[in-house]
Amino acid sequence: MLMKAWFLTKINNIENNPLELKKVKLRSLNDDEVLIKLKEIGICKIDLNLIEGDAVNFGYPSKKPIIPGHEAIGSVEDIGNKVEEFKKGDLVGISMLYSSCGKCKECLSGNESACKELLITGESIDGCYAEYFIGKSNFIFKIPQEISEKAILTVCNLPLVYKSFKLSLRNLEDKIAIYGLNFFSFLIIQICKFFNVDNEMIVLNEKEERKLNNILKEVNIKKISAINKNYYDGLILFRADDNFYKLVKSVKFKGRIINVTLKSLATSPLLEGKEIISPGIPTKSEIFEIQRSGLLNKITFNKIFYDFENIIKALSDLKMNNEIAKLILKIK
Known part of the structure; x- marks a missing residue:
């Protein structure tokens, strides 16, 4: 199956169109992976920092070309042979945490974002600026239906x-x-x-x-x-x-x-x-805490939607900081 995805091919200011839209073939799933059809893709200042080179001193992106983007909501399209916690149609979220080793002291203490083998979505491995995303099942977050309208906040910003x-x-x-x-x-x-x-x-x-x-x-x-x-x-x-x-x-x-x-x-x-x-990347437990807390119910915000093909416009608007709102790519 083919999908459309935005690739960062060169570090440059967003005004110089450093992203390229391509059609690529989806690979087959490994046993522990989940295929997600994306619905909402959050546009984040961290993405802009990556694209324009502010993260180079930290070693990111660690490969080029790369699909940026680290926060999205979508529905499960398919699962690997050993995945039991998800089924087709489940509403799920994707965060910056792509994977960690699961064995070191940091991982075992619930601080997987400090793992030396941490892979970051959209920075060290292909991310969410695409129609589909393949993620590790133990780093995908099930979204309760009652928070679905605000779900995009729960995987990164909040x-x-x-x-x-x-x-x-x-x-x-x-x-x-x-x-x-x-x-x-x-x-x-x-x-x-x-x-x-x-x-x-x-x-x-x-x-x-x-x-x-x-x-x-x-x-x-x-x-x-x-x-x-x-x-x-x-x-x-x-x-x-x-x-x-x-x-x-x-x-x-x-x-x-x-x-x-x-x-x-x-x-x-x-x-x-x-x-x-530095706060670092939120851990899995911190994301779950936001989902369960009463805080989310009290947060108000506006969403501004962009067509998937208008990503340069969305990132440019984010850079201009004219609107204090959550900017989102919407996939039809």
């Missing part, structure tokens, strides 16, 4: 920002700052509200302030020019820019700075007593 939120806190009485207005920060503001955690969204200018006020009510906003030294217990960064050291100064001694970017943040005497943490 587990990642929820993990970042938890890492930023030592206790629920902490006050945290959020920097970098995008869909991730939009979600984390709602998480703070759900857990009644004091927070401020730091914006660059009035334009960002207006944009945020248009989509969220009762949000605490502070301009970068007005932040105080030693004020926040934690800081979550969704943007790394020239304001970094000013933001660091706003964090208290022993405060935590969560770096949800692919930028390496240089050490400095300014960081003395303050800890920089």
Whole structure:
């Protein structure tokens, strides 16, 4: 069977059309694999980072050409001979976790995203920018019908920002700052509200302030020019820019700075007593936690759909950051 898929053939800015649409033959399934017909493919900032070369220093993509994309929802089309937990027609999700060894200390402790043999969907192995996806059955997530409308959030964006939120806190009485207005920060503001955690969204200018006020009510906003030294217990960064050291100064001694970017943040005497943490890839248990929690019911967001063939437009819109919404490729 043939399928259409988008391949990254060269690292380049999205404006230069670095993706190529091809028809390729689907391989046969191994015993532990699941064939999924994709319905919704999430467009994520991490995809854009990969395509434009921001992940090269981390060794990704580890092959070219590669099919990018690491978050999608679809239905099971076929299963391998030893797969028992899925059947044809099941609604399932695909995350960044393609596979791990399952035997090392990290895997056995539920921290498979730290496995040395970890394969990342769309970065070290072909991903979801395609009509079909073949995945390992123990890394595919069954989607309960009651969360199907919000399912695309559960495989990447929400587990990642929820993990970042938890890492930023030592206790629920902490006050945290959020920097970098995008869909991730939009979600984390709602998480703070759900857990009644004091927070401020730091914006660059009035334009960002207006944009945020248009989509969220009762949000605490502070301009970068007005932040105080030693004020926040934690800081979550969704943007790394020239304001970094000013933001660091706003964090208290022993405060935590969560770096949800692919930028390496240089050490400095300014960081003395303050800890920089990267959240890493959400684990299977963290994804299941999001599916089962009451948090998902309280999250509101808009979806913007694009035809599968309009992927360059979708990624360009994501880069422009004009809409704080979940951008999704829809396969008919």
